[in-house]
Amino acid sequence: MGNPNLTYDNQAISVDCTVFGFDGNALRVLLAHRRRMLPTGVETDDLKLPGSLISDAEDLQSAACRVTRELIGARSVYLKQMEVFSNPQRVQGQELTWINTYYGVALSRVLTVAFFALVKLDDKLMRYTRRKDGEWVELGSVRRLALDHNKILITAIDYLMKLFQQEPIAFEFLPRKFTIKQLQRLYETVFDIEIDNRNFRKKILSLEYIQPAGACEEKVAHKPAQLYAFDRNAYKRENKKIFKLNFVYK
Amino acid sequence: MGNPNLTYDNQAISVDCTVFGFDGNALRVLLAHRRRMLPTGVETDDLKLPGSLISDAEDLQSAACRVTRELIGARSVYLKQMEVFSNPQRVQGQELTWINTYYGVALSRVLTVAFFALVKLDDKLMRYTRRKDGEWVELGSVRRLALDHNKILITAIDYLMKLFQQEPIAFEFLPRKFTIKQLQRLYETVFDIEIDNRNFRKKILSLEYIQPAGACEEKVAHKPAQLYAFDRNAYKRENKKIFKLNFVYK
């Protein structure tokens, strides 16, 4: 028999997605409006990460996908579970009232599973999101968000930098065909560093999984750059061979 | 108003902990017995990862800690959230009946947050766990576990190897003072490789955060080895300096 001192009622699980995009110069995060009436009768509008309670029939991945697609349409998204925020007091008072009203439930507690997401951000997507009442806000310009979403965002930014060094997620930000310079600028932006272009090219060109796409930029006011593409299969092959341990082995 | 087609009832959250230990030769995982009566009236006993539903008042970390300490006592544990298993069908039929009976609840679905844990395994802990009816099973000898716990275990093993390359978790397995050989054997076990001892020593001795503990092994039937200790502060300092990116930067 389970511990009789513990009770297990009125909990629910939500997902909240931190969706990142790269506009060529800066990282942006996808935010949604939360418009509501305060008890005082005043209308307010603050921003939040896109999220939702999960329903009985769906798993977390589906819920996160559903929530994200409401603001970006049927595009492909890189989506990954990050961390569960489970402090019993993370949502309380007015914030809890809002959730209970919004979903028509009577919860005393909401845990949220934070998702980490990446999309290829372009002008078309920017316009789509605008029509759906979403915002793509530059990371440097994010102000106070609803609930504990600033905390989630900070966690996601850390996670982004870590993951960037371990997995080839850079290509989730860029169009299928990209220039080496675009890739370099992405690295420079994510880590807030400057990279020597000669060394960067040398490194990139030495990677078997980044291959010339046999085309060039067009309509640019300078020498057009060669386009490259990421080959996921080649990457997997490469990665199996090179088991990158810092230590020596036979 | 939330999507009226979705319902949000009868969900609960559990934690399941994959606790690893190193006995000097092999990795072992901590398992608990699940003894119960089948509907046919037959008594069965299978093994599971230690776990529990979370109660209203606790966060996930506390729940995971509570569950683990039931089998290892008040020792320090390295505990980290890993992944949520959220398939709506992950627990059903007899398995779901068992949970509802055991906890005295009426759930239609249980999500579980899988935790990853490491402890310093020694003879004393081995005996303690045995008294609490737990088992330390070698990774190679784990058979079919209850629920979806084999899947969780596999995820945890992958996670262990990944984390091992990124964070200094090796020292969570070893006593405060350890020999370089112990550390080497741990690496060899985790990655199932052989390491050249000269190169390994050279590498380890070059790390500023592994320092001589000013003592030697005792009562061994060979030349006693120097003991070393991990200095977490030195590690943090070192890690801030060396921002290890594969690419070049200024």
Place this chain on the structure above:
DNA sequence: ACAAAAGTGTTCCTCTTACACCCATGA
């Protein structure tokens, strides 16, 4: 012709790898 970004090589240095023998201790 000029502005803007693409593209290119070399040197130095650090870290990784491969490899074999003597040493100190307890039994």
Place this chain on the structure above:
DNA sequence: TCATGGGTGTAAGAGGAACACTTTTGT
């Protein structure tokens, strides 16, 4: 004295880092 693991050095190669100028295109 023997069995057991502890402890040591060197040379070759690969990859990272620092550094400045020419080329190609559109306007």
